[in-house]
Amino acid sequence: MTLRASALSDASIAEQSGLLSELMAHCGSDGSLVAVQTTKDGIPTVWIKRQQLRDVLRYVKSELSRPFSMLFDLSATDERLRRNHDGLPIGTFTVFYHLFSFDRNQSLRIKVALDDESLSLPSIIDLWPNADWYEREIFDMFGIRFEGHPFLRRLLMPSWWDGYPLRKDHPSRATEVGMFQLPPDKLDMTQDALQFKPEDWGLPRTYHDRDSDFDYMFINLGPAHTGTHGVLRLVAQLAGEEIVNIVPDIGFHHRSQEKIAERQTWHTFIPYTDRIDYLQGVLNEMPYCLAVERLAGITVPPRAQAIRVMMSEFYRIASHLVWYGTFAGDVGALSPVFYMFNDRERILSIVEAVCGGRMHPNWFRIGGVARDLPIGWDQLVRQFIDWFPERLDDYERLVMDNPILKQRTVGIGVLSREDAIAWGATGPMLRACGLPWDLRKVRPYSGYEQFDFEVPTASNGDCYDRAVVHMLELRQSLRIIRQCLDSMPAGPYTSLDPLATPPLKQHTMQDIETLINHFVGVSWGPVLPPGEAEVSTESSKGQTSYYLTSDGSQFSYRTRIRTPSFAHIQMVPLMARGELLSDLLAVLGSVDYVLSDVDR
Amino acid sequence: MTEWRSGRLEGVRVTEGGDGPLTSVVGQSVLFAKLQDLLAWGRKNSLWPLNFGLSCCFVEMATSFTSVYDVARFGAEVARGSPRQADVLVVSGTVFLKVAPVIKQLYEQMLEPRWVISMGSCSNSGGMFDAYSVVQGVDKFIPVDVYMPGCPPPPHAFMECLLLLQSMVGSERRPLSVHFGPQDVQRPIMPSMRDAKRAERMGQREYPSIDVLPRTDLLSSHFAGQPGGRSKGKS
Numbered sequence: 107m108t109l110r111a112s113a114l115s116d117a118s119i120a121e122q123s124g125l126l127s128e129l130m131a132h133c134g135s136d137g138s139l140v141a142v143q144t145t146k147d148g149i150p151t152v153w154i155k156r157q158q159l160r161d162v163l164r165y166v167k168s169e170l171s172r173p174f175s176m177l178f179d180l181s182a183t184d185e186r187l188r189r190n191h192d193g194l195p196i197g198t199f200t201v202f203y204h205l206f207s208f209d210r211n212q213s214l215r216i217k218v219a220l221d222d223e224s225l226s227l228p229s230i231i232d233l234w235p236n237a238d239w240y241e242r243e244i245f246d247m248f249g250i251r252f253e254g255h256p257f258l259r260r261l262l263m264p265s266w267w268d269g270y271p272l273r274k275d276h277p278s279r280a281t282e283v284g285m286f287q288l289p290p291d292k293l294d295m296t297q298d299a300l301q302f303k304p305e306d307w308g309l310p311r312t313y314h315d316r317d318s319d320f321d322y323m324f325i326n327l328g329p330a331h332t333g334t335h336g337v338l339r340l341v342a343q344l345a346g347e348e349i350v351n352i353v354p355d356i357g358f359h360h361r362s363q364e365k366i367a368e369r370q371t372w373h374t375f376i377p378y379t380d381r382i383d384y385l386q387g388v389l390n391e392m393p394y395c396l397a398v399e400r401l402a403g404i405t406v407p408p409r410a411q412a413i414r415v416m417m418s419e420f421y422r423i424a425s426h427l428v429w430y431g432t433f434a435g436d437v438g439a440l441s442p443v444f445y446m447f448n449d450r451e452r453i454l455s456i457v458e459a460v461c462g463g464r465m466h467p468n469w470f471r472i473g474g475v476a477r478d479l480p481i482g483w484d485q486l487v488r489q490f491i492d493w494f495p496e497r498l499d500d501y502e503r504l505v506m507d508n509p510i511l512k513q514r515t516v517g518i519g520v521l522s523r524e525d526a527i528a529w530g531a532t533g534p535m536l537r538a539c540g541l542p543w544d545l546r547k548v549r550p551y552s553g554y555e556q557f558d559f560e561v562p563t564a565s566n567g568d569c570y571d572r573a574v575v576h577m578l579e580l581r582q583s584l585r586i587i588r589q590c591l592d593s594m595p596a597g598p599y600t601s602l603d604p605l606a607t608p609p610l611k612q613h614t615m616q617d618i619e620t621l622i623n624h625f626v627g628v629s630w631g632p633v634l635p636p637g638e639a640e641v642s643t644e645s646s647k648g649q650t651s652y653y654l655t656s657d658g659s660q661f662s663y664r665t666r667i668r669t670p671s672f673a674h675i676q677m678v679p680l681m682a683r684g685e686l687l688s689d690l691l692a693v694l695g696s697v698d699y700v701l702s703d704v705d706r
Numbered sequence: 707m708t709e710w711r712s713g714r715l716e717g718v719r720v721t722e723g724g725d726g727p728l729t730s731v732v733g734q735s736v737l738f739a740k741l742q743d744l745l746a747w748g749r750k751n752s753l754w755p756l757n758f759g760l761s762c763c764f765v766e767m768a769t770s771f772t773s774v775y776d777v778a779r780f781g782a783e784v785a786r787g788s789p790r791q792a793d794v795l796v797v798s799g800t801v802f803l804k805v806a807p808v809i810k811q812l813y814e815q816m817l818e819p820r821w822v823i824s825m826g827s828c829s830n831s832g833g834m835f836d837a838y839s840v841v842q843g844v845d846k847f848i849p850v851d852v853y854m855p856g857c858p859p860p861p862h863a864f865m866e867c868l869l870l871l872q873s874m875v876g877s878e879r880r881p882l883s884v885h886f887g888p889q890d891v892q893r894p895i896m897p898s899m900r901d902a903k904r905a906e907r908m909g910q911r912e913y914p915s916i917d918v919l920p921r922t923d924l925l926s927s928h929f930a931g932q933p934g935g936r937s938k939g940k941s
């Protein structure tokens with residue numbers, strides 16, 4: 107058990123070793139702490155024996171000083187084809203728990219190795235309620251069972267699916283398995299599989315007590331419903347008009363992104379990241395590129411960083427505007443969405459002028475961005491940021507001061523700060539509960555530490571407060587863009603590192619070696635050294651993280667994409683219980699989510 | 707060919723006759739047409755889409771309903787929540803395996819005549835998602851009338867395809883009654899747009915620079931909806 111030196115600051119190494127010695131002290135010398143792994147992201151990573159898993163998790167959650175209160179992510183890896191495992195105690199599958207401590211501002215990754223004979227682990231739903239969907243997802247994708255999970259069944263794939271998609275022996279492409287057909291019997295079977303049976307979810311159909319006796323009503327919302335903003339399905343259990351419980355059904359938007367990442371080269375996966383959350387363009391590319399750069403050890407030049415920040419903030423505004431308009435629409439204000447889409451259209455004009463695309467810019471590259479800013483960009487940006495604040499004032503009067511909107515959202519869908527943390531809420535959802543937690547501030551990346559901005563919060567955690575936070579964030583994004591505009595650094599727009607992709611044309615045409623280098627770099631892409639790196643960033647809806655495992659090839663061995671919408675949709679039943687049915691759409695509208703971000 | 711007494715519609719020959727005010731008043735409010743043509747004209751200009759979106763492409767479709775693009779100009783802004791009231795199913799996005807039976811059911815619940823626009827590469831062919839959970843093209847289980855390329859197709863492309871569908875619907879002839887006339891639907895053969903546009907595309911010699919931006923005014927009336935801006939396209 108050795109700790110190798112890495113490129114981390116002394117302070118974080120001290121933090122790490124402090125945490126590790128606490129852990130070791132707890133685990134004692136009985137060998138339950140199997141190994142300590144050094145990863146390129148500097149997140150302390152320990153391997154635990156599966157028998158001690160619950161004990162260690164309980165310890166770090168509730169007994170450790172400054173505990174790890176949030177289960178940030180939970181997923182697995184199929185290790186059977188891994189070549190470069192660097193002496194780690196891997197089995198056939200690894201399950202990893204990514205925990206986060208707000209007190210320490212630190213992550214902790216706990217891994218458990220599993221063998222073929224015993225593909226099961228104890229469930230941790232009682233420790234962290236949000237483990238529910240994560241465990242179901244692992245069961246769905248890897249076939250690993252969680253003992254004690256009350257509803258361990260498929261989450262993303264349909265119930266009739268055969269096989270576990272993220273196992274290495276499962277086909278990746280649809281064209282590998284023959285043409286899709288939908289003959290009548292299959293249609294009936296697949297539609298029957300969508301039937302909702304309350305008993306399956308432990309929901310009673312009737313209610314009895316001494317003075318009342320009634321049937322619950324079950325209402326099915328979606329997957330084709332105008333209020334769900336996409337193919338999401340919710341089944342509500344109602345007592346009269348009051349929501350007793352909600353069972354969300356997701357997976358209608360599952361695009362197999364994590365599997366696709368294993369067959370695209372590092373470079374050619376970038377356009378796929380755009381489509382993880384299709385409203386926020388480059389904000390998806392940020393964590394992915396940062397993680398790849400961390401693996402490759404590339405430093406991004408200041409101009410590229412500033413361009414990235416500027417475009418990210420534009421997309422944040424665009425995404426917030428769509429959210430803002432549709433939220434107002436959901437509670438009955440139909441005109442704001444038209445204004446906000448016009449503003450978004452202006453932003454998309456700027457994006458198009460710079461990146462060439464509208465919704466899917468495909469603009470970041472490993473080591474920088476695709477091109478330099480075009481001549482004349484500043485005029486466009488200036489025109490927008492000079493004009494927009496006045497519009498925001500209008501919206502405040504139009505939307506936030508609207509008495510009907512207030513009646514429909516104040517005090518509705520309240521989320522307490524404790525619940526928010528226990529359920530893995532991040533981004534505006536968390537900030538609306540009063541916690542000023544923004545990764546751009548607390549763990550700056552891509553040069554955010556040089557910018558002057560505030561982290562807006564609200565205090566009640568209801569639907570209205572979530573809108574307040576979004577509203578205020580729009581202004582902060584404008585502030586950041588103005589600073590980019592006023593002090594855009596000069597210099598190269600992409601790194602000169604040999605692993606930066608695509609390689610620069612000016613470095614070729616010298617001799618045959620440079621030509622071959624260029625050719626290989628463009629057609630195959632870089633080969634990244636083996637290792638693991640995870641980067642989380644503050645995207646428009648919360649924290650998005652990419653956890654990449656490189657096996658020393660052109661492809662990722664495993665790409666885990668942790669998205670905020672997944673966590674937030676899992677919380678909808680929590681927020682909606684006890685509200686009226688008509689408030690469900692207000693709650694749903696206030697949760698900033700996109701289905702592609704939920705199902706990936 | 708259709709002969710209308712009023713001059714407001716396309717393909718119309720205005721018949722000038724008489725010179726009194728009575729003739730002109732009648733001319734503005736009476737039309738003569740074959741019933742078939744009139745119905746086709748009505749269908750064509752009131753294609754109501756089903757309010758159903760799958761993924762990224764749907765956002766661009768929704769954008770074309772807002773005021774910068776404004777499909778209300780073509781009578782297609784009445785998005786219906788119920789398939790029974792809708793004429794056009796726009797499959798806007800990735801067709802997921804789990805959602806395929808839902809799309810099929812929505813399609814079957816739409817009343818005839820009904821049309822399908824496949825919007826975006828995903829819906830056309832699976833696009834960039836050749837993946838286990840994605841159906842490689844919605845035409846594997848429902849018929850498609852117009853295929854719209856792009857990832858995502860911008861709102862202009864949506865409008866172009868809407869107009870293409872309109873021209874098809876306008877020249878379709880459907881039986882008026884089960885008792886007389888031909889009982890089949892007569893459909894025009896629609897040209898391939900790739901062929902139709904080839905000459906123009908091959909003839910393009912000048913391309914705008916991507917390094918120098920043309921001067922764009924973000925506050926121009928093109929982006930309707932701010933003080934002083936005019937709503938676009940009403941002519």
Ligand code: SF4
Pocket residue numbers: 381761762763798799800825826827828829833856857858859
């Ligand atoms: S075609 Fe492109 S934009 Fe449209 S749904 Fe597919 S990935 Fe999204």
